[in-house]
Amino acid sequence: MTRKSDKAATIKDIAQVAGVTNITVSRVFTAPEKVKPETREKILAAARKLNYVPNAFARNIKVSQSRIIGVVTDDTFNIVYSHIIKEVCRLSDAKGYSVMFFTTNGNRQIEARALQTLVSYKAAGIILSVVEDSEQYDKSHIDVVRHSSSQLIQLDRQFDTTLPAVYINNSRAGELVAEAIMKKRYRNVLVVGGSEQSHITLHRIAGIRSGIDDSVNLRCLYTDYRYEHAKEMMQSWFSTVNEHYDVIVGLNGMITLAAINLAHKWGMHDTGFISVDEVPCAEDFNQVIPYVAHDTGQWARVVSENIISAIEGRPYEPRVMINGFLKNL
Structure with missing residues (x-):
């Protein structure tokens, strides 16, 4: 995924659109509790409009990606997810990447913060199992990933059936x-x-x-x-x-x-x-x-290999459907 514009929005741009000071905008991204809710929402709306991504690194550090892979899931107690996470860790470590985990517990706001955090740290790749896989789910917070350089693989639950994913039949x-x-x-x-x-x-x-x-x-x-x-x-x-x-x-x-x-x-x-x-x-x-x-080993292997391939720019099958089989019948 690449940015639609080479010129990234700045805090100053957001301040002009929202009609507030640069300091107030900065506080929203560093100490949001210090900003009135109505002002905070106005600033966040302006940030979304401008596709602003807060950068967690110092501005004098010239990096396009970090060596981070993010995993954002609803529930890590799920046996399938735990197998996948273990394999992602193994392969990521072998390739020199660190893994950051976020559990959303079914909360869209937590999911939004997790994605914002990963993009701000210029995560090389993000594996995402969304909170809700329905037409009614508000997916606007995921745009921050679409407009970033982070590669995305959907895990199980999908918000867009045209994007890379590994999922069950x-x-x-x-x-x-x-x-x-x-x-x-x-x-x-x-x-x-x-x-x-x-x-x-x-x-x-x-x-x-x-x-x-x-x-x-x-x-x-x-x-x-x-x-x-x-x-x-x-x-x-x-x-x-x-x-x-x-x-x-x-x-x-x-x-x-x-x-x-x-x-x-x-x-x-x-x-x-x-x-x-x-x-x-x-x-x-x-x-x-x-x-x-479902072969959790296969599922974990495909997810892990696909995110690494996407990051490294190597060809891979973007949409993989896992077929199941009956046991204990």
């Missing part, structure tokens, strides 16, 4: 879940996914629907990909709905783990489980759970 994952449902002859099925707007959730559910017949009664519950949030929303569901399910399908490992926890709490001992991705600590519940596996 979500429709195929749903089809494999449907195959497990039909082979097990489950009839009453509860599918628990992320938000109702999530492309990942919608594609996985569509894949499930395409592979089942009319003998299956399918219910969908939309929650959150993170464990605690999914658990809380499922608990509310189970406390108000009196229905029996032959199987609960979690559309990621964290959701399935939360479902197992609550099923034990509510005495649903005859309920089965199917998961997309491995369920962490499933053996602690004496559960052998059928799940759609």
Whole structure:
């Protein structure tokens, strides 16, 4: 990615647009708590308009990139992400790069600050799994990366399907879940996914629907990909709905783990489980759970090699889709 203009915006430019002093603009980027919220928002709006990127390095240091690779994800507790991060660290270290991690915890503002920080430090590359993969998600804060020299690889959740990414074949994952449902002859099925707007959730559910017949009664519950949030929303569901399910399908490992926890709490001992991705600590519940596996080694290797290739200007396959396979069926 390259800047659209060779002339970078300055603090003085922002001050003129926002109608404030240079010092006030500087404070927004160094001590924002010292600036009134309304003034701060006016300055940040001007900065976005001018594609301003605060530089964390002294101005007399002539560098186009640092030896930093940034990883920005929603939840590092995700087993898949932890494997990928480990491989990114290994390969980055071998190539002489340092890795900076940011966990957003589902917060867009944290994601925006993380990206701003990485760009200000002239990160050579950024691996990003966005907070939300929906049409409604406000992606304007990601423009700071688009207008920088930092190379970007999307991980799993995508905000732009035309940009480089390594992601799951979500429709195929749903089809494999449907195959497990039909082979097990489950009839009453509860599918628990992320938000109702999530492309990942919608594609996985569509894949499930395409592979089942009319003998299956399918219910969908939309929650959150993170464990605690999914658990809380499922608990509310189970406390108000009196229905029996032959199987609960979690559309990621964290959701399935939360479902197992609550099923034990509510005495649903005859309920089965199917998961997309491995369920962490499933053996602690004496559960052998059928799940759609994805080769985390392959995923981690492709993400790591692609970001290094992008940084070094070497050819690589910009969009790689990972296909899953059934395990424990």
